[in-house]
Amino acid sequence: MSESKTISTFESDSGTGAAGVRFHRVNKAFGTNVVLRDLDLDVAPGERVVIIGPSGSGKTTILRVTMTLERPDSGTVQIGGRHLYHEPHGDKLRPASEKHMSKVRSDIGMVFQHFNLFPHMTALENIMLAPMKVHGKARDEASDTGMELLNKVGLAHAANQTPGQLSGGQKQRVAIARSLACEPRVMLFDEVTSALDPELVGEVLNVLRDIAQEGNTTMLLVTHEMAFAREMADRLLMFDNGQVIESGRPADVLDHPQNPRTQAFLGAVKAH
Amino acid sequence: MSAIDDAATEAAEAPEEREIEEYRPHRKWYRRADIMVPVLVLVVVYALLVGYVESPNFFRTRMEAPGGLVNFDWMWFFHLIPLMLQGLLVTIKGALLGFAVAVVLGFFLALGRRAKLPFVSWPTMAVIEFIRSTPVLVQLFFWLALERAIPGLNLSPIALLMVGLGVHYATYCSEAYRAGINSVDKGQWEAATALNLSPATKWTRVVIPQAVPNVLPALGNYLVAAFKDAPMAFVIGVHGVLFFADQVAAETFRVTEPYLIAGAGFLVASLPAAWAVRQLERKIAYERI
Amino acid sequence: MSMNVPSDTGAPPEIEHPRTKLVLVLGLLSIPIPLLGPVAWWMGNQELRQRDDDDRGQLVLGRTIGMVMSILLLVVLGLLVTLAAVGQGWLLTGGQYRTLIKASLVTIQILIYSFALGIVLSLVVGVARLSDHRWIRGAALAFVEFARGISSIILIFIMAVAIPILLDVPQASKILLAAIALGINMGGYGAEIIRGAILSVPKGQVEASLSLNLTPTQRLRHVILPQAMTVILPPMGNLTIEILKGTALVSLVGVADIMQSANNIRQEQLFAQEGTKAVLFLNVLVLYFILAQIVNVLFKLWERRVEKSYEGGRTLTPDELPAHIRHATPGVTG
Numbered sequence: 001m002s003e004s005k006t007i008s009t010f011e012s013d014s015g016t017g018a019a020g021v022r023f024h025r026v027n028k029a030f031g032t033n034v035v036l037r038d039l040d041l042d043v044a045p046g047e048r049v050v051i052i053g054p055s056g057s058g059k060t061t062i063l064r065v066t067m068t069l070e071r072p073d074s075g076t077v078q079i080g081g082r083h084l085y086h087e088p089h090g091d092k093l094r095p096a097s098e099k100h101m102s103k104v105r106s107d108i109g110m111v112f113q114h115f116n117l118f119p120h121m122t123a124l125e126n127i128m129l130a131p132m133k134v135h136g137k138a139r140d141e142a143s144d145t146g147m148e149l150l151n152k153v154g155l156a157h158a159a160n161q162t163p164g165q166l167s168g169g170q171k172q173r174v175a176i177a178r179s180l181a182c183e184p185r186v187m188l189f190d191e192v193t194s195a196l197d198p199e200l201v202g203e204v205l206n207v208l209r210d211i212a213q214e215g216n217t218t219m220l221l222v223t224h225e226m227a228f229a230r231e232m233a234d235r236l237l238m239f240d241n242g243q244v245i246e247s248g249r250p251a252d253v254l255d256h257p258q259n260p261r262t263q264a265f266l267g268a269v270k271a272h
Numbered sequence: 273m274s275a276i277d278d279a280a281t282e283a284a285e286a287p288e289e290r291e292i293e294e295y296r297p298h299r300k301w302y303r304r305a306d307i308m309v310p311v312l313v314l315v316v317v318y319a320l321l322v323g324y325v326e327s328p329n330f331f332r333t334r335m336e337a338p339g340g341l342v343n344f345d346w347m348w349f350f351h352l353i354p355l356m357l358q359g360l361l362v363t364i365k366g367a368l369l370g371f372a373v374a375v376v377l378g379f380f381l382a383l384g385r386r387a388k389l390p391f392v393s394w395p396t397m398a399v400i401e402f403i404r405s406t407p408v409l410v411q412l413f414f415w416l417a418l419e420r421a422i423p424g425l426n427l428s429p430i431a432l433l434m435v436g437l438g439v440h441y442a443t444y445c446s447e448a449y450r451a452g453i454n455s456v457d458k459g460q461w462e463a464a465t466a467l468n469l470s471p472a473t474k475w476t477r478v479v480i481p482q483a484v485p486n487v488l489p490a491l492g493n494y495l496v497a498a499f500k501d502a503p504m505a506f507v508i509g510v511h512g513v514l515f516f517a518d519q520v521a522a523e524t525f526r527v528t529e530p531y532l533i534a535g536a537g538f539l540v541a542s543l544p545a546a547w548a549v550r551q552l553e554r555k556i557a558y559e560r561i
Numbered sequence: 562m563s564m565n566v567p568s569d570t571g572a573p574p575e576i577e578h579p580r581t582k583l584v585l586v587l588g589l590l591s592i593p594i595p596l597l598g599p600v601a602w603w604m605g606n607q608e609l610r611q612r613d614d615d616d617r618g619q620l621v622l623g624r625t626i627g628m629v630m631s632i633l634l635l636v637v638l639g640l641l642v643t644l645a646a647v648g649q650g651w652l653l654t655g656g657q658y659r660t661l662i663k664a665s666l667v668t669i670q671i672l673i674y675s676f677a678l679g680i681v682l683s684l685v686v687g688v689a690r691l692s693d694h695r696w697i698r699g700a701a702l703a704f705v706e707f708a709r710g711i712s713s714i715i716l717i718f719i720m721a722v723a724i725p726i727l728l729d730v731p732q733a734s735k736i737l738l739a740a741i742a743l744g745i746n747m748g749g750y751g752a753e754i755i756r757g758a759i760l761s762v763p764k765g766q767v768e769a770s771l772s773l774n775l776t777p778t779q780r781l782r783h784v785i786l787p788q789a790m791t792v793i794l795p796p797m798g799n800l801t802i803e804i805l806k807g808t809a810l811v812s813l814v815g816v817a818d819i820m821q822s823a824n825n826i827r828q829e830q831l832f833a834q835e836g837t838k839a840v841l842f843l844n845v846l847v848l849y850f851i852l853a854q855i856v857n858v859l860f861k862l863w864e865r866r867v868e869k870s871y872e873g874g875r876t877l878t879p880d881e882l883p884a885h886i887r888h889a890t891p892g893v894t895g
């Protein structure tokens with residue numbers, strides 16, 4: 001297997017800071033519906049990759065596969081040089097145990113389109129849960145970090161409010177803070193502004209800009225906000241039919257698309 | 273434990289996999305085989321049981337318990353089966369008779385509960401609440417004592433069971449009726465009003481036909497529940513499945529076999545009944561109460 | 562009167578409902594003064610009809626307590642009238658009441674035992690019903706079918722009469738054995754409640770907790786069960802009352818609960834040639850009814866507590882924030 005070799009050539013794992021992501025020949029189908037086809041993709045540590053593409057092209061699926069919410073049919077995924085779904089065994093790979101997956105998974109954070117905040121906890125409790133339960137932090141420490149994170153997303157005053165009391169934009173900012181509290185080395189954002197009213201989109205994008213500026217996480221974003229993609233992305237990927245059909249600097253892809261399907265998609269988006 | 277995430281997936285996928293036959297208002301429920309066949313079967317079984325099962329005055333076990341120090345004797349266990357079945361049939365008959373009372377009485381309770389006048393609806397509700405939250409066993413003793421207290425009234429044990437179970441489960445049935453009526457879409461009521469239908473037409477043509485499919489499975493569940501309560505009537509002298517076990521135990525001084533065979537026989541009857549109700553439930557889209 | 566009041570918190574302006582508190586107070590007061598029950602019930606209903614906001618917990622609680630108390634009042638009134646009409650005295654002697662109340666402690670004891678066992682079984686079997694492993698799932702299903710299929714009275718006889726002989730432990734406590742039988746019965750129904758409630762928690766919640774890397778147990782404990790609670794509690798309350806009703810059956814295997822003492826009193830009456838009196842059993846019924854209503858109110862209070870966790874607090878003012886945050890400029894604002 002060539003995978004065991006790639007570990008050594010791929011960036012070595014320092015354990016902290018941004019981590020790279022590598023997909024190798026990842027396939028995923030739902031029944032007869034093939035969603036990812038032999039996907040190969042390398043994301044460097046600290047890189048900000050924006051994924052665009054038509055509906056149903058598999059953008060969400062690739063993020064869900066990275067978060068282990070969906071298991072790929074074949075292929076390998078590596079986070080910071082460590083295999084996510086496999087464990088090295090000699091120079092072969094074996095399907096990973098739940099323990100191994102959980103260890104690698106702790107490097108990844110995901111923000112969902114529909115927030116998925118825990119409705120029975122306050123904003124602060126939402127943020128404190130994982131640091132306390134997963135990382136074993138003391139309550140005080142978790143609460144201090146939690147307040148700082150809330151402040152960072154401009155919601156310190158809402159610490160004691162439950163999701164039911166918050167607006168969509170506020171909910172999404174809490175969800176981002178919750179994800180940040182685990183100090184993930186890779187962050188996944190799935191259309192985090194799509195469920196928001198237009199006037200609330202700005203506040204969430206501002207938070208994303210802040211995270212990008214700090215630059216200690218790798219970011220994979222799926223979005224339909226082309227202007228934002230242009231501003232944020234180090235690299236823009238055009239997805240169609242479960243494959244990357246075009247990739248490059250955002251300005252290049254957006255202004256001079258080469259692939260006809262990209263041209264059609266961007267034309268449709270602009271016309272809208 | 274990791275079932276949780278699977279469970280969620282299952283929940284999301286379930287509607288796609290299993291095809292639920294939806295209730296179709298244009299097809300009248302009494303023309304649907306999947307509803308009428310079980311109901312008819314029930315009625316026939318009911319008629320047969322009520323008509324032909326006699327409750328014997330006493331069990332003639334004519335059986336010697338095997339001697340020795342064994343705690344459990346398989347041969348004897350199997351020999352008890354015919355007697356147990358005899359008792360089981362009486363228990364089933366008692367449950368069916370009681371439930372027949374419950375179905376009718378429950379309807380009147382539901383009417384009272386829905387009444388516009390508070391001095392009708394509140395006491396009805398109090399009575400329902402009271403009967404529902406107290407044990408049937410005590411209620412059976414109450415009816416027994418009442419029957420003894422009224423001179424000239426002479427009810428057989430099975431008639432007493434019929435009253436006891438009937439009144440108890442009438443309260444459950446009334447709640448099922450109420451939920452069934454409430455499950456009829458508000459728009460249906462409004463449409464009936466908009467069409468200027470008379471109250472009688474509204475009820476018989478619009479509300480009840482739509483409520484019945486929602487009520488039937490709930491009634492089925494309560495019938496099974498009534499069946500589970502029926503064996504306790506041995507305390508008032510009904511010769512049901514526990515009476516049999518009690519009698520055999522008293523005659524032979526052996527308790528393990530009779531009670532275990534009673535339990536086994538009971539499961540054999542109640543599991544298919546519960547399964548049939550679940551099938552009915554699945555066939556009919558209905559709102560849980 | 563515009564609804565678009567600009568506010569930097571983004572939270573909607575609070576609407577006051579002065580009547581809510583009143584209904585709650587009336588409801589609570591009706592516990593010592595049952596006559597206030599109908600007022601709380603009626604007012605609560607009026608108020609509920611006008612409101613469809615989420616913050617109705619206190620209102621519902623006040624109304625429910627009022628309702629329970631009015632029903633209690635009506636039942637007692639109804640019994641008084643009936644008995645007066647029948648021409649029998651409606652009270653037992655003080656000594657008989659004392660016997661019954663002492664025996665109700667045994668009933669409560671059995672209820673607590675079987676509730677404890679029932680809850681544990683419900684949780685374990687309910688979760689096992691959703692296991693990945695076919696065998697665990699199958700075993701859990703078999704348990705549920707057995708526990709729901711068998712009649713609790715037959716189960717009590719098997720547990721308390723047959724099992725001690727079969728296993729040769731004649732000295733086993735009847736109370737415990739009967740409580741185990743009832744607990745198994747409750748576990749069967751409870752497991753289905755728990756299973757349904759777990760399935761009702763949105764899929765996104767599980768995914769979010771996975772993305773935070775919580776272990777399956779933590780997921781269940783901190784995310785899924787707390788949310789399932791709102792779905793679990795109402796049917797669980799009903800189930801507990803069913804089990805309370807079931808405790809009357811233990812008298813048949815010789816446990817000295819309420820029902821058994823009632824039968825003892827009946828024997829005494831028969832012995833004294835007084836004849837069987839329906840009044841005795843009416844009193845017993847009322848006793849059970851009161852116990853059931855206590856269970857009911859306890860569950861309502863519990864439901865209220867769970868609902869409260871969804872309500873959250875108010876916006877914090879700058880003074881309430883920790884010092885280092887108060888002085889720092891906020892990162893981003895909407």
Ligand SMILES: Nc1ncnc2c1ncn2[C@@H]1O[C@H](COP(=O)(O)OP(=O)(O)OP(=O)(O)O)[C@@H](O)[C@H]1O
Binds near residue numbers: 030053061
């Ligand atoms: N759990 C699932 N079961 C079956 N099919 C699925 C499942 N999840 C996704 N799919 C299918 O996979 C395909 C890709 O879905 P995906 O959500 O990745 O698309 P997307 O690019 O994110 O689209 P959108 O822009 O609409 O969010 C779709 O055809 C979808 O129907």
Ligand SMILES: [Mg+2]
Binds near residue numbers: 059060061191
């Ligand atoms: Mg998507």
